[in-house]
Every structure is written in C-alpha cells, then in structure tokens.
C-alpha cells in the first residue's frame with residue numbers, strides 16, 4: 001500500500017504548481033515546455049516528456065525536458081511501438097528500472113535517451129479517449145514508487161483535461177486539439193438513408209474547469225454531500241419502480257449498490273486528498289471505468305460498468321450544477337448522438353432530427369423501430385461516437401453503409417452531398433410516380449401498402465402513394481410508456497389513425513410483445529430463447545385481458561366504419577380460432593353496451609412460422625386474409641436469429657428454397673381464395689420485392705420510403721420473365737436467384753417516362 005501522506009503532499013504540491021504555471025501567460029508549446037520542466041524538477045527526474053497523438057495511429061514527442069530538444073516534433077512513434085507506444089496502446093502504466101531490457105524497447109538515437117535506465121510512462125487519457133503519454137526517465141536504475149506513479153497519474157489526468165480544452169493548441173505548437181480531425185467510425189445500419197448535419201448530444205458532456213483544490217476538507221465535504229444527494233435520487237428511482245418487473249428492479253438495485261459502494265467513494269476521496277477538485281476526482285475514477293469498459297467483452301459486466309459511468313455523470317451534474325440543458329441551441333439539422341436512447345425520448349425529439357447515431361442500440365431495438373417510423377437514417381453499434389463527437393460538430397450519417405463521418409474533410413463531404421443529391425433526385429422521380437399503380441410490363445399489378453406504428457407515420461400515406469396500411473404495429477404505444485395505456489387512450493389513437501387514413505384500409509395487428517419487445521411494467525418470466533418463447537398471440541391467449549381491452553378500443557375506434565384486425569405469430573389453426581372467437585365475443589359485448597359495430601370486419605393471421613403453411617384447409621378458408629411476416633418467417637425458416645449480427649445476414653430471402661416456400665403459401669391461399677400480402681422488411685428492397693412479385697405475391701406492405709424505388713422497378717419489369725428466372729434457377733439447382741435477378745434488372749430499359757407525363761416534367765432521368 002503506498003504511503004498516502006507522502007504522495008498526497010507530493011501530488012498536491014505538484015498540482016498546485018501545475019495550476020499556477022498554467023494560469024500564467026503563455027500558449028501552446030510554451031505551456032507544454034513549462035510543464036515538462038516542472039514535472040522533471042518535482043519528481044527529481046532527469047527527463048520528462050509529453051507525447052501526444054497526431055492522428056489515431058501516431059504519437060509525436062511534443063515537449064521534453066532532458067531529451068534532445070531537436071527531437072521535439074520530429075520524433076514520432078506508431079501506436080504500440082516502443083515503451084511509449086506500449087503505454088498508449090494498453091492504456092496501462094509501464095514502470096521499469098531497466099528500460100533497454102524491456103520487451104518492445106526501441107532505441108531512438110535522435111532523442112539521445114540511451115543513457116536513461118529507468119522509465120515511468122502513464123497514459124494521458126480522458127474518459128476512455130487516448131490523448132497521449134507522459135513519461136519521466138532517470139539515469140540511475142530505479143523503479144518508481146506507487147506514490148510517484150499516483151502523482152504522475154493525477155498530473156496526466158489534468159494534462160488530459162487541458163488538452164481536451166485546447167490549452168496546448170496554437171502558436172508554436174504543431175498540435176491541434178482533439179475533436180478537430182476528421183474521423184470515420186463504422187457501426188451497423190439501423191435504418192437506411194444519408195443525412196448531413198450537426199451533432200446534438202443527448203447527454204451533453206459536463207465541462208470541468210477547476211481541477212485542483214486548495215482546501216481538501218471543503219472538497220471532501222462537497223463530494224460527500226453530492227454522493228448523499230445521488231444516493232437519495234437513486235433510492236427514489238427504486239421506490240418509483242416498486243411495481244416494475246423483476247429485471248427492471250434488479251437493474252436499479254445494482255445501480256443502488258454502486259451508488260452506495262464504499263470503494264467508489266474511497267477512490268474519489270483519494271483523488272481529492274491528492275490535490276484534485278471533487279469533480280476532477282469523480283472524473284478520474286470515471287476515466288478508469290471507461291478504460292476498463294473497453295477491455296471487458298462480457299455484456300453483463302459491461303452493462304454494470306456503464307451503470308457506474310452513468311452514476312459518475314449524475315454525480316458530476318450535481319457537483320457542477322450542469323444539467324442536460326446546457327443552454328446550447330439545437331442546430332438546424334440535428335443529428336442525435338447517444339450511447340443509447342429509449343423510444344419515448346427519441347419520439348420526443350420527433351421530426352426535428354435528421355439522423356441518429358447510437359454507440360450501442362441494435363437493429364431491432366425500440367429506438368430503431370422509432371427511427372424507422374420517423375424515416376431518418378440510423379447507425380447503431382457505433383463505437384466511440386460519444387467520446388469523439390462534440391455538440392455542433394459536422395457529421396454525415398450513412399445509414400446505408402452503417403458509417404459515420406465526423407468533421408468530414410471537404411472531399412468526403414462533397415462525395416456525400418453528391419450521394420444526397422442523387423437520392424433527392426430519385427425521391428423526386430418516385431414522387432412523380434406516386435399516383436401510378438405498380439403495374440409491370442406484363443400487365444400484372446402489385447398492390448403497395450405501407451407499414452406504420454405511430455401517428456407520425458400517417459402523413460406518409462399521402463406522400464408515398466401507399467394504397468393503405470398493410471401493417472399497423474400496435475405495440476409501440478405500449479412500449480413507449482411506463483404504465484399500461486388505458487382503453488380510452490388507445491381508442492382515441494386508433495380513431496385518429498383511421499381518420500388520417502380516410503378510405504384506405506388499415507390492418508391493425510394486435511399486441512406483438514415478447515422477444516425483443518418488452519414492456520417495462522409487465523412481469524415476464526426469464527426465457528432461455530425469447531424469440532421462440534412466450535410472445536405475441538401466445539401472451540394474448542394466455543392472458544387475454546390486455547388483448548380484449550385492445551380489441552374493445554379498436555371496435556370503438558372504428559365507430560361503425562370498417563375494421564381490419566390481424567393476429568401475430570399464429571402457429572396453428574387452433575390459435576387463430578381462439579383469437580378470432582375472442583374478437584367476436586368482444587363485438588357481441590360492445591353491441592350489448594350499445595356501441596356502434598364495424599360495418600365490415602376482416603380478421604387475418606400473420607404467417608410467421610413455417611408450421612402454418614401446412615395448416616388444414618379450414619384455416620385458409622376461415623382467415624379473411626393472411627399477411628406473411630417475412631422477418632420472423634425467415635428467421636424461423638433458416639433458424640437464424642434476426643437480431644444476431646453474426647447470422648442475421650447469412651441467409652438470403654432470394655434463396656430458391658425460401659421463394660419455393662413462399663410459392664407454397666401463395667398456392668394454398670389461391671386454392672382457398674384467401675387474400676395474401678407480405679409485410680417483412682426484405683420486401684422494401686427493390687430486387688427482393690421483384691423476386692416476391694415474380695414468385696406470385698401481388699401485395700406488399702413496406703416502409704413508406706421504399707415504396708417509390710420498389711414501384712419504379714416493378715414498372716420496368718416483366719413479372720413473367722422474373723417467374724421464368726425463378727423456375728430456371730430451380731431447374732438448375734441453384735441456391736439463390738440473386739445473381740440472375742441482378743443481371744436481369746441491369747438489362748432492363750429505363751422507365752418509359754412518356755406514359756407518365758405531365759407528372760414527370762422537369763425530372764431528371766433515372767440512374768439505373
């Protein structure tokens with residue numbers, strides 16, 4: 001255990017001198033030089049050097065006391081190269097009495113360092129962001145004590161803060177501050193589309209301006225008061241969640257455990273004792289947590305470290321009085337950047353956002369569902385984005401590729417603007433086709449409906465030219481709240497949806513919860529495999545209370561008009577009969593209560609499990625319509641989890657086996673005269689839609705933004721030719737028809753726009 005009393009006074013003295021030095025005039029290089037002199041002197045070392053990152057892979061010697069001054073700004077190291085590079089890469093201290101015999105030691109003649117035996121290097125990092133390395137070296141062979149390491153670490157933290165604040169930029173210094181370089185970050189595509197705008201941080205950073213304390217007792221008092229307030233607020237959270245499900249409560253309990261942790265408080269107190277201000281001490285510990293986060297692959301542990309990170313943020317806000325509202329103005333084209341965000345919070349931003357980038361998130365998360373509903377590009381799993389991005393930074397979101405360009409240079413920005421212009425032109429072309437039915441050259445027509453889930457989707461009915469809403473996902477209203485919505489609220493919402501749709505048909509799907517869609521206020525059993533577990537209609541039939549309430553709300557919303565209801569994840573005929581019976585009973589009940597009854601009623605099933613394809617004929621005769629839920633059907637057909645990045649793209653919806661299976665469904669529905677449509681995400685991709693149409697599907701329900709591109713391709717194609725391509729592929733024993741279809745589409749002539757005049761006047765030609 002280090003002798004704290006010595007190190008405390010050592011580091012406190014050092015910090016105070018550092019602060020005084022920084023308070024004096026001087027800029028960039030001069031400041032760095034003063035700091036190295038000061039540290040070398042205080043630590044009785046012959047050498048003190050500061051290396052900062054030039055770019056993400058290169059460190060540059062930026063100031064030194066004791067090495068050859070000529071080497072400053074000339075000596076560069078790659079990440080991982082030499083002992084300095086090792087400290088930078090690992091984020092760990094290297095302390096050795098015999099540097100030349102250390103693995104990885106690299107002799108740099110230009111610095112004249114061969115005569116120094118001992119080496120102590122500590123990373124300069126802030127909240128997980130690597131900024132550089134601070135090194136002291138001595139001629140005599142000695143390992144530095146724990147106290148000295150601690151003192152240097154504290155100084156490195158202040159150095160990181162100063163670097164972050166740009167204290168070393170400018171005159172005479174070749175160093176530009178962090179957050180100035182262009183950065184490209186790769187994530188996953190959560191929703192297609194591109195947007196250019198400015199960063200709007202969901203959780204703005206807390207800015208710390210005083211790092212050094214003059215009165216440790218007063219700072220300790222401030223810290224303890226803030227921690228007491230924090231514990232109180234976490235306790236309130238837990239009390240408010242008294243009725244929440246077990247998992248939710250467990251998360252909060254873990255959160256409370258961290259807030260009460262003595263170890264955490266002790267570490268922060270040590271920071272204050274060594275000379276840091278209360279907020280700097282909190283952030284020092286937070287930096288350590290972030291550094292650990294980057295090394296922990298276990299998702300559960302990562303989640304817990306995120307809890308600790310979150311608590312540190314709350315504590316910093318209490319200490320600094322900085323709330324989420326920093327007074328900053330939201331930019332005109334805000335791109336939201338967050339570690340994660342709940343669907344309700346995202347919806348609150350609403351249509352103002354041009355795009356969303358999440359450090360975590362997942363393709364099927366609720367936030368992703370909302371982003372899709374808002375039709376804005378979304379990139380998920382974008383590692384480091386909350387570290388790299390600052391409010392107001394220019395940012396380009398490429399949702400098609402799952403890539404983010406932060407502070408892009410001119411060439412990247414220009415390329416994207418070209419892409420956005422092309423997309424805008426294409427959108428104009430599609431808009432011109434809005435009122436045209438999707439009739440292929442062979443004369444076959446494909447009905448194009450849209451998927452929706454929130455009120456904000458409804459205006460797209462007009463804009464996209466959708467014939468109706470083929471799938472209205474009702475679960476969002478349940479997921480977006482902390483308590484069960486009331487029947488009257490639901491009835492009012494459904495009535496508004498029907499109102500907005502006018503004459504167009506809206507197929508309401510009853511509550512599809514379970515699997516990834518979890519309502520925080522409902523008790524759920526732990527399930528080993530939730531996608532194949534207690535979800536959708538299974539919950540509805542086992543606990544019919546909520547489904548009955550929802551059906552009553554739908555009947556009341558229809559208010560004597562037509563009503564279309566479909567049940568999710570029907571796996572066998574009996575489930576459909578039971579669900580349909582519940583609906584019919586509710587209709588009788590509403591009649592007894594004197595409410596107007598729907599003037600026409602269509603009751604359908606979502607076909608999302610292979611089993612239903614082989615249901616008895618009676619099922620196909622009973623169902624008024626069937627809607628293929630391609631997302632689920634495909635995951636069960638190929639046994640490939642739609643949420644699992646490792647497998648979700650592994651199998652192609654254009655595989656001959658899947659298309660043959662779809663044809664079987666088409667055949668069964670045709671025999672029974674049952675109306676059929678397809679509403680999975682794949683159908684929103686033009687080639688996939690063409691394959692489905694070629695296989696015989698005559699109705700698709702897709703995201704509104706995809707209706708135009710799908711329609712344009714159908715108008716250009718001949719579905720009998722596509723059907724022939726599928727048949728040929730079957731005969732040839734191919735796995736997939738994708739290559740054949742891609743070349744077919746390439747061979748198609750552009751759309752003969754003369755038939756659509758005058759709507760297309762002034763619109764540029766299609767880029768095929």
Ligand code: PEP
Pocket residue numbers: 471473512608628629630631632633679680681
């Ligand atoms: C589907 O499974 O294809 C579907 C439309 O339902 P969801 O994506 O909501 O599960």
Ligand code: MG
Pocket residue numbers: 568608629631632
């Ligand atoms: Mg589904």
